[in-house]
Amino acid sequence: MDQSTLDQEIAAEQRHLDRVYARLAELRRSAVRAEREGYRLARVGNFGALVERDAMVFHAAQRRHVLDAEYEGLVFGRLDLRDGQTLYVGRLGIRDEDATTLVVDWRAPAAAAFYRATPAEPLGVVRRRTIQSSGERVTRIEDDLLDPDAAPPDMPVVGDGALLATLSRTTGRGMRDIVATIQREQDEAIRSPGSGVTLVSGGPGTGKTAVALHRAAYLLYADRSRYAGGGILVIGPSSVFVEYIASVLPSLGEDTATLRSLGTLFPGVVATRTDPPEVAAIKGSLRMRRVLERAARDAVPDSPTELRLLYRGTLLRLEQAELDAIRDRALPRGARRNEVRRAGFDGVLAALWAQARRLGIAGLPEQRAFEDELIDRTDFREFLKAWWPRLHPRHVLAWLAEPQRLRRYGGGLLSGAEIRLLGAAYRELATDGPTVADVALLDELDALLGKPMRPARPKRDPFQLAGGVRELSTHADRQRAARQAARERPEDYRDYAHLVVDESQDVSPMQWRMVGRRGRLASWTVVGDPAQTAWTGDPQELARARDQALGRRRRHRFTLTTNYRNSAEIFAVAAAEIRRAYPDLALPTAVRSTGIDPLQLEVPAPELETTVVTAASALLGEVEGTVGVITPVPRRDQVAAWLGALGGQRLQVVTSLEAKGMEYDGVVLVAPAEIRAEPGSGVRTLYVALSRATQRLTTVDPTG
Numbered sequence: 001m002d003q004s005t006l007d008q009e010i011a012a013e014q015r016h017l018d019r020v021y022a023r024l025a026e027l028r029r030s031a032v033r034a035e036r037e038g039y040r041l042a043r044v045g046n047f048g049a050l051v052e053r054d055a056m057v058f059h060a061a062q063r064r065h066v067l068d069a070e071y072e073g074l075v076f077g078r079l080d081l082r083d084g085q086t087l088y089v090g091r092l093g094i095r096d097e098d099a100t101t102l103v104v105d106w107r108a109p110a111a112a113a114f115y116r117a118t119p120a121e122p123l124g125v126v127r128r129r130t131i132q133s134s135g136e137r138v139t140r141i142e143d144d145l146l147d148p149d150a151a152p153p154d155m156p157v158v159g160d161g162a163l164l165a166t167l168s169r170t171t172g173r174g175m176r177d178i179v180a181t182i183q184r185e186q187d188e189a190i191r192s193p194g195s196g197v198t199l200v201s202g203g204p205g206t207g208k209t210a211v212a213l214h215r216a217a218y219l220l221y222a223d224r225s226r227y228a229g230g231g232i233l234v235i236g237p238s239s240v241f242v243e244y245i246a247s248v249l250p251s252l253g254e255d256t257a258t259l260r261s262l263g264t265l266f267p268g269v270v271a272t273r274t275d276p277p278e279v280a281a282i283k284g285s286l287r288m289r290r291v292l293e294r295a296a297r298d299a300v301p302d303s304p305t306e307l308r309l310l311y312r313g314t315l316l317r318l319e320q321a322e323l324d325a326i327r328d329r330a331l332p333r334g335a336r337r338n339e340v341r342r343a344g345f346d347g348v349l350a351a352l353w354a355q356a357r358r359l360g361i362a363g364l365p366e367q368r369a370f371e372d373e374l375i376d377r378t379d380f381r382e383f384l385k386a387w388w389p390r391l392h393p394r395h396v397l398a399w400l401a402e403p404q405r406l407r408r409y410g411g412g413l414l415s416g417a418e419i420r421l422l423g424a425a426y427r428e429l430a431t432d433g434p435t436v437a438d439v440a441l442l443d444e445l446d447a448l449l450g451k452p453m454r455p456a457r458p459k460r461d462p463f464q465l466a467g468g469v470r471e472l473s474t475h476a477d478r479q480r481a482a483r484q485a486a487r488e489r490p491e492d493y494r495d496y497a498h499l500v501v502d503e504s505q506d507v508s509p510m511q512w513r514m515v516g517r518r519g520r521l522a523s524w525t526v527v528g529d530p531a532q533t534a535w536t537g538d539p540q541e542l543a544r545a546r547d548q549a550l551g552r553r554r555r556h557r558f559t560l561t562t563n564y565r566n567s568a569e570i571f572a573v574a575a576a577e578i579r580r581a582y583p584d585l586a587l588p589t590a591v592r593s594t595g596i597d598p599l600q601l602e603v604p605a606p607e608l609e610t611t612v613v614t615a616a617s618a619l620l621g622e623v624e625g626t627v628g629v630i631t632p633v634p635r636r637d638q639v640a641a642w643l644g645a646l647g648g649q650r651l652q653v654v655t656s657l658e659a660k661g662m663e664y665d666g667v668v669l670v671a672p673a674e675i676r677a678e679p680g681s682g683v684r685t686l687y688v689a690l691s692r693a694t695q696r697l698t699t700v701d702p703t704g
Contacts, residue, residue: 024074079117122150126146186211195523199555216234235501237661258489279437283438295409297331303389312364318351318352326347437508501524532684532688567593569597570590598699605702615698633657669699
């Protein structure tokens with residue numbers, strides 16, 4: 001195609017884009033006017049006018065926010081159909097003043113053909129065009145001719161295919177928005193039934209994460225009252241990953257979903273440290289639930305071992321054995337320690353009353369009066385608090401750092417070697433805080449301990465100031481405060497309508513229990529790749545824990561088979577690595593070739609720093625987007641210090657575990673042999689690291 005034809009096609013798309021943005025500006029002005037008119041209704045002075053005003057203002061402001069949020073890249077696709085129609089596809093549905101459709105929302109049924117049509121089954125689509133823009137200016141167009149027999153003789157076709165052209169673009173700081181590049185197998189998973197469990201599997205670069213996030217946006221579009229009301233929770237493997245995907249849902253027109261990493265699911269804890277694979281396997285095993293059950297029933301460290309109380313000149317005394325028996329009776333199997341605390345106190349009072357009666361104390365009052373006398377005594381109350389305190393999960397987890405306790409809790413459940421590994425890991429708990437694997441144990445302890453019994457607190461009036469004075473507020477202020485309170489969810493909210501679990505192959509059995517508690521009422525989307533798993537524990541135990549979390553919900557299974565991320569040259573290196581260990585593994589097919597082979601370097605160990613810095617600098621010059629430097633876990637801080645501020649936000653240093661789910665235009669992989677040698681999952685982890693790059697890959701291995 002000559003340049004003049006390309007320019008003419010871009011100009012034609014620019015004319016439509018100008019029309020769309022003009023209409024967008026008009027709709028925004030209309031929303032602003034509606035806000036102003038809503039406020040004017042207050043002058044009527046009656047209650048009905050105030051209610052109507054608040055409704056108008058709220059909906060107009062919400063509409064204006066949506067229009068502002070979808071400004072960039074509003075239109076990204078065009079369909080030329082056999083029946084002569086032309087449909088433009090974008091982030092938001094827009095009609096002109098005559099109700100003529102200017103843009104079809106990507107989630108609407110009419111837009112499905114943009115993703116599902118293929119040359120084998122064009123679905124009435126003659127030509128599919130992707131439109132790239134910057135601001136309000138069209139910068140590039142690419143076409144797929146899906147039905148040549150139906151194409152008019154003069155229909156121009158631009159470029160070498162929309163998908164491959166889009167995949168050649170740089171990723172930017174956050175995850176690439178691939179609304180315009182979703183293909184049929186992905187779209188079927190995105191639009192699968194909202195109920196039950198949607199299971200999506202696929203190798204590196206097949207778009208699993210994109211499918212999961214677009215599915216969340218699609219569900220919110222298809223049934224907003226259900227999914228926005230109950231909420232959607234998206235769970236990723238690490239905080240690095242969550243930051244990476246954080247902009248995707250807002251870019252799709254949705255900002256109501258909650259994003260969490262596995263290290264932040266428990267309230268008040270932000271864990272980023274990871275355990276060595278052999279320790280993570282122990283902490284993730286369901287055997288830890290029994291270990292924690294024993295801990296949750298044990299005596300508190302340094303708690304009183306006896307009670308000595310002088311009552312009316314007579315010594316009342318309870319020995320440790322009797323105190324332990326009282327605790328055991330008050331805490332039957334299945335009871336939650338913080339919730340039966342009062343039963344323990346009642347047991348102590350009953351034992352003291354029985355002893356006082358046996359001793360024949362003169363003038364002994366009735367039991368109720370006797371107990372009231374004791375409860376009024378400060379020394380007795382202090383004993384009860386020390387003997388049966390309110391426990392936080394962190395308190396009990398810290399007990400595992402004590403060797404004798406850990407041996408007692410783990411006896412018959414864990415081997416001697418496992419107890420030693422666990423004990424060494426927990427010696428760092430007090431100084432370094434919990435690891436990602438510990439968060440699931442904290443959540444389990446929370447379920448075992450229960451919440452302390454406290455009187456309900458009245459809800460705070462947001463307009464109540466100190467001294468009983470109320471802040472001056474309008475009816476709109478109070479309505480807005482009420483709406484905000486309805487939207488706010490507690491930090492430990494567990495009634496989500498839908499859960500998305502990404503990189504699910506790395507969720508341990510104990511983590512599945514934690515996740516399952518937040519999805520008891522939910523439908524699910526679960527995406528992952530067994531070949532990339534870092535789990536080194538019992539696979540059957542893992543399968544049981546996952547099935548228990550998902551329950552008996554109906555399963556909808558999808559497999560993604562095409563690697564859109566890596567060039568064929570890069571994926572060939574990753575595939576060769578994983579096939580050494582798993583020769584029969586089914587791998588995706590990479591559909592894009594750049595003609596550039598990965599650069600594989602071996603250098604003497606003293607030259608590693610210089611080589612890594614040089615390689616990273618070279619990639620920053622060769623690609624326009626992001627560069628990831630992936631290291632073995634122990635080397636991360638060392639390599640980050642070597643690189644300093646090189647590349648600014650374009651360069652990121654991550655461990656081989658943090659690289660899960662990530663994508664970079666260029667990758668420098670440091671010491672791949674060290675990653676391969678990691679026990680248990682080393683080869684699979686290296687496979688993941690080798691498949692993060694879209695354009696350039698350099699590996700640097702130290703020798704000697």
